Amino acid sequence: xxxxRKHTMYHSTVVDAGPDAVWAEVRDALNLVKIxxxxxxxxxxxxxxGSAERVPARYDFTLVFCDGLVQQEIAGRDEVERSQTYRxxxxxxxxxxxxxxIRVRTITNDPERSFFDWTRELxxxxxxxxxxxxxxxxxxxxxxxxxxxxFAAAGK
Numbered sequence: 001x002x003x004x005r006k007h008t009m010y011h012s013t014v015v016d017a018g019p020d021a022v023w024a025e026v027r028d029a030l031n032l033v034k035i036x037x038x039x040x041x042x043x044x045x046x047x048x049x050g051s052a053e054r055v056p057a058r059y060d061f062t063l064v065f066c067d068g069l070v071q072q073e074i075a076g077r078d079e080v081e082r083s084q085t086y087r088x089x090x091x092x093x094x095x096x097x098x099x100x101x102i103r104v105r106t107i108t109n110d111p112e113r114s115f116f117d118w119t120r121e122l123x124x125x126x127x128x129x130x131x132x133x134x135x136x137x138x139x140x141x142x143x144x145x146x147x148x149x150x151f152a153a154a155g156k
Contacts, residue, residue, distance in 0.1 A: 011144035012117035017151040019114035028052040036143035068093030094128030
């Protein structure tokens with residue numbers, strides 16, 4: 001059986017922190033990568049003059065399990081809506097194209113908590129290693145939980 005070439009994923013969670021506190025941490029792409037990937041990545045850094053305050057802003061990191069360099073760019077940010085879109089700027093580890101959006105929303109009846117969601121679209125390369133692709137998709141499936149757990153630990 002062949003690899004599915006297009007993947008659209010949506011994950012969400014309720015976070016035990018107010019939306020401003022969550023947004024302050026996750027809007028920084030390097031911080032978000034570290035929160036959701038931990039020891040699974042290394043060499044997380046801004047590239048080509050990128051920074052948390054610039055849009056567009058390039059950043060890179062390396063996936064430890066396959067030594068794959070990931071090059072991404074913050075493509076858009078809306079501070080009022082607490083939304084940020086980023087994309088891959090080069091193919092890597094079997095992924096030809098990638099675009100994702102994170103959002104942090106207010107929970108109307110519980111202002112000390114927030115709703116975090118993550119939408120992603122991946123296009124898988126024809127020659128992709130199925131095990132690497134499965135590893136990436138499995139890792140992504142748990143990253144929203146990592147955001148939730150990060151703020152739960154911070155609140156203790």
